[in-house]
Each structure stands twice: as C-alpha cells, then as structure tokens.
Amino acid sequence: EGFRLAADGQSCEDPCAQAPCEQQCEPGGPQGYSCHCRLGFRPAEDEPHRCVDTDxxxxxxxxxxxxxxxxxxxxxxxxxxxxxxxxxxxxxxxxxxxxxxxxxxxxxxxxxxxxxxxxxxxxxxxxxxxxxxxxxxxx
Known part of the structure; x- marks a missing residue:
C-alpha cells in the first residue's frame, strides 16, 4: 500500500522516497504524495514541504x-x-x-x-x- 507502478510497468516505487517533505510524507494527492508536519509545527507558507514552529x-x-x-x-x-x-x-x-x-x-x-x-x-x-x-x- 502506498506504492505505485513504476514507469517500467513491472516494479513498484514509493512516491515518498523522492518527495521533498521535511517531516512526514503520505502517499496520495495530485503529486503522488502529500507533506505533513508533526504536532507543534505547521507547513511554511512559501514552501509547504518545509515545517516551521507554531508559536x-x-x-x-x-x-x-x-x-x-x-x-x-x-x-x-x-x-x-x-x-x-x-x-x-x-x-x-x-x-x-x-x-x-x-x-x-x-x-x-x-x-x-x-x-x-x-x-x-x-x-x-x-x-x-x-x-x-x-x-x-x-x-
């Protein structure tokens, strides 16, 4: 689960393996992955794959x-x-x-x-x- 068929049509690949997510990655979404931040952090406004501290x-x-x-x-x-x-x-x-x-x-x-x-x-x-x-x- 969470893997997708690779371009070769025979192997599987993890969309999160190459994702730029700083803290957590979940397979799915329009890009094949979505980034999430841990409790106490939020996505950066200019770079949603980065996480910044929540005050x-x-x-x-x-x-x-x-x-x-x-x-x-x-x-x-x-x-x-x-x-x-x-x-x-x-x-x-x-x-x-x-x-x-x-x-x-x-x-x-x-x-x-x-x-x-x-x-x-x-x-x-x-x-x-x-x-x-x-x-x-x-x-």
Missing part, C-alpha cells in the same frame, strides 16, 4: 497567565503566588502540591540532563520574554 503562545487562552514557546511545543507558567493546575493551563493561588511557577523556569531550562557546558546554551536560546495572555482576570 502556541499566540493562541488566545492556551495558558491562563504566562506562556513560553519552545521549538515544537510550549509550556505554561504562573505568576509568583500561583501554581499551575493539573490541566497544565490554569493557575490557582499557591498552596497545593506541585507548584510550577515562573521561578522554576530558569532551573528547568538548565536542568535538562545535559552537562554544565550546555547550561549557557539554554540561556542563550531563551530570550527571557514571556507571553502574557490579555483579557483574563487574575486572582
């Missing part, structure tokens, strides 16, 4: 208070005095177990299991900016 933090309501976008994903954080709830989106006043506050972000960026040399790289790639979701009343 989920620009989607209204993705996080209740603060959002940090990563390549291929994002993470929600709460202001000091609040903690992230189990849904990974909502914030509630601090007091429950498992608080995940903005203060934790620096430690998590550095505590990635990499050696100490990579710690500086994490800070270099994180620009220190937060995306705050407007229009939501804070506690």
């Amino acid at each position: 989920e933090c620009q989607i209204a309501g993705v996080c209740q208070q603060m959002c940090v976008n990563y390549v291929g994903g994002f993470e929600c954080y709460c202001r000091e005095g609040h903690e992230l709830e189990a849904d990974g989106i909502s914030c509630s006043p601090a007091g429950a177990r498992g608080a995940h506050t903005a203060q934790d972000l620096g430690d998590e960026l550095l505590d990635d299991g990499e050696d100490e040399e990579d710690e500086h790289e994490a800070w270099d790639t994180f620009d220190g900016s937060w995306t705050e979701v407007p229009g939501i009343p804070w506690m």
